[in-house]
Every structure is written in structure tokens, then in C-alpha cells.
Amino acid sequence: MEGLSRKRKALDLDTKYQIIQAVDAGGKSKTDIAAEFKIPKSTLSTILKDKEAIISKLQSAEYGSSRKRIRVSNFEDVEKALFEWFKSVRSENIPLSGPILLAKSDEFSVKLGHTDFKANQLWLERFKKRRGICSAMTHGESSSVDSKSVDDWLTSQLPVLLKNYSPENIFNADETGLFYKLVPQRTLHLKGDKCHRGKKSKERITVLTAANMSGTEKLKLLVIGKSEKPRCFKNVRSLPVDYRSNGKAWMTSDLFTEWVNKLDQSMKRQNRKVLLLIDNCPAHPHVPNLKNVTVAYLPPNTTSRIQPMDQGIIASLKSNYRKQMMADLISAYDKKEKYEVTLLSAVTNIHRAWCHVTSQCIVNCFRKGGFKLPEENDMDNSELDEDDIPLANLCGMWGEVTDIANVPAEVTLEDFLSADENIVTTERLTDEDIVTAVKKDNETVDSDEDDSETVAEMEVKTTAEAATCLKHVRDFFLSRPNVPLSVFDNINDCMQALESIQMSARVQTKITDFVTDA
Known part of the structure; x- marks a missing residue:
């Protein structure tokens, strides 16, 4: 009988995920895959049956990849609430300890209506083990990047994520805050301000940027403002960005879920399967039932080193935006007009700035973050240290702006470009928010007030007036030497769009509209 006994092999989540990826990739039979991983075929079938749960647990970063089994707590709602609070607090690099977690779990148990729950050290250790929380994450300062964790993730988990996708279908997304009204002379006033709330929140927006690894596709920007219906949007029916709003002009879990679902539908129409890499924070929840987008989360507290958007893409976007601001300020001064934003x-302007972020900048930033395909591993990285932001091109303009706007001498161009790098961009969940989400009650809706500022309404041109303006623009470039062909192509696209609008108007106005029955 002893010869018949066989030791059961326990697989961690990462290995199970590799098995799922191997089956999905095709090319091998399930028998061969089972033999490769040295598991019974029945175990393989069980793993495939639990595929959705395994992927959800691994990618949501709620469980460590070394976990063997997915066990649940007797008070799962308390544990879920505590873990959501834990992630929210740790996203701000606030150190936590065991006693704090124990006290907080008792608070949540009361709010969730559990009279028979009492947290103790044994429960806490099991909670930390289930959720993949190690002691190093809850004691002392942890704002510095853990180089070993980064290296381990780049060499073990990232290749597994990337191997089934081409660079065109690997995307990274990240939010950034922008003081969109910031003028040079007010730089010191706002520099370093996290802008949580209040009057200054009217002067900031949050921008979600996303692009693919090959640099060939930049997704439409998502801009989040404070006002649902700004006065300056009157008569506006189309925008070059997606615009949403809430009372704090922050990214929220609802807005992120909406954005990911929209991306999923877009990829479904294109018959594409894509990978979306994003940082792990409370505003980026697991989005269920995605068909064409696989969301994978970057390791906590490592985005400053590995997130492509943080390697220079967002900095390039802001540099382009402020370059346009300086050009507009100089133009207003020359015309003796008041400069307003x-x-x-x-x-x-942020859309225009996004258009000017080059594909080479995006490719470089993905590679700076360690995102490489196997054939790229031996490539020389020396050229990646070059600055993607052409500060030298802005220095002359900056000198002119400082004279016009009376900018204090202590304010530098670098100050102006980086003044809003610390803006809060995602929601900090309150206990009430967490409890409500856990109970799956109706979600609260941010109430927005209209922008109280007095601004001029956009002047609406007729199609004939617009056509005349385009002809003037075309004639201007015809009179200039060495104009790129793309300029005339873009003007032609605008003219064709106008012709389409004119044709549509003619179709809607039929001859029968002017004939009445006798």
C-alpha cells in the first residue's frame, strides 16, 4: 500500500498562471503541457476550470503569487474592507503596524454589523498570508524602490505577461495632475502643492494617458475636471479628449472601470487582444468580464522605476503643453490682448501636446522601464539616457516670457515644467466608502457645480466662414518655403470634413420640405 501513496504537488498561483498561458497559446496538447509541468491531467483540468478566479486573484495583486491555495476568511467582508483600506493608505507611503491593522479590523467589523468578531494576532497573520502582505510592507519607511523586487518581477513575471502579445498590443496607462491655468509668475505659489481640495482644485485637472509599447498608438486622453458643465463648454459638441468630472477632479474607481470597459469594446471591434499594465492603487479596481483587454498590475511602490509613463512620457506631454502656453502668452502680448486660459x-492644448509626444520617446520610455521582448534583451541601452524633453528649445522662449510676465528671478524653467508633479490624482477612500463598496450598496455620486467663472462663449462659425478660414490658412502655407506635405494633407482633411457637413445639411433639407399639400 505504501508504494501506492503519492505526494501531492502544490502549485503556486504564478505557476498556475503559466499553465493557463501555455494552454491559451496553443501549439501543444494538454497532455504535453501536463507532462511539462509534471502534473496529472486531472490537475490541469481543475486549473482550467478555475481559470477566471486564478487570473483575477493574481492580477488584482490581492494575493501573493507564491500562494498555493485561495482560501477565504470566515469574515471575508471584514478582510476585504481592511485590505482596501490597507492599499489606500499604503498608496501614500504611510507606514502601518500590526496593532494598527488589528484596531482597524475591529472598527470595520462594527460598521459591517459583526458582533462576534474579534481580531487577534493569529487572525492577522492569516490575513497577511492570504493577501500576500509581508512585514517589510507594514513597518517603517518604504517609499524607496525595492530593487530586488523590481528585478525579480522584470525577470520572472513580466516575460510571462508579455510573451503572448506583440508590442502593438501592450499598453501602459497612468494619471497625472495638471495645473492647467498655471502661469510662470505663480509657479512658486503652487509648486509642490498636492492640491487635495478647495479653491485650487478649480485650477487643476487629472489626465489619463495611455500608449502602446511600439509607440504607434496613443489612446485618446481622458481629462477629469471639477465641473460637469463648464461655462466655456457652451456650444461645444465635440472635444479632442474624453471629458469626465467629479467634485475633486480625481480618478475614481467608477471612472477607471468605465474607461477600461470602453477600451475593451474598442478592441473587440478591432478584433484585438491587448495587455494593459497599470499601477496598483484603490482607483484601479479589478474590472470583471473583460473580453479583449487583460489588465495586469505593476508591483507596489515600483512605478517610479518601471512604469513607462513615469520614465518621461508624461514629462514630455507637460513640456509640450507649457511650451504652447508660453507661445500663447507671447502672442497675446504682441497683440496687446489679455492672456486667459x-x-x-x-x-x-493638452490634446495638441499629446500629438507632439513622439513615438521614439514612448519606445525609449518603455525600454527604460525594462519592458523588452526576448530579442531585445541584448540591445545596447546607452542611447536611452538621452533627454526626451528638448529644454534647450524652450530656453529662448522662457527668456522672453520672463520679461513679459515679470517672472521672479528665483523661478526657473525647470520649476515651471515640474510645478504640478506632486498633484494627487486618485481618490483616497474613506471608511464609509469602503464599507459601502463591500456591502454593495448604491454608490455615491459626486455632485458638481457649474464653473462660476465668467468666460466668453465660444463663437460658432458657419461652414462657409470655416471654409474661408481654411483657405486663408492654406494660402498662408503656400506662400512659405519648405512646408511639409503633412500640413497640406491635414488642411485637406479639414476641407473634406466641411464638405461632408455641407452635404449632410443638403440631404436633410429636401425639396418636399418646401411643398405643401393642395
């Missing part, structure tokens, strides 16, 4: 001008 509205939310409408900001969203059009």
Missing part, C-alpha cells in the same frame, strides 16, 4: 483651451 479656460478649460476649453486647456483640453485642446
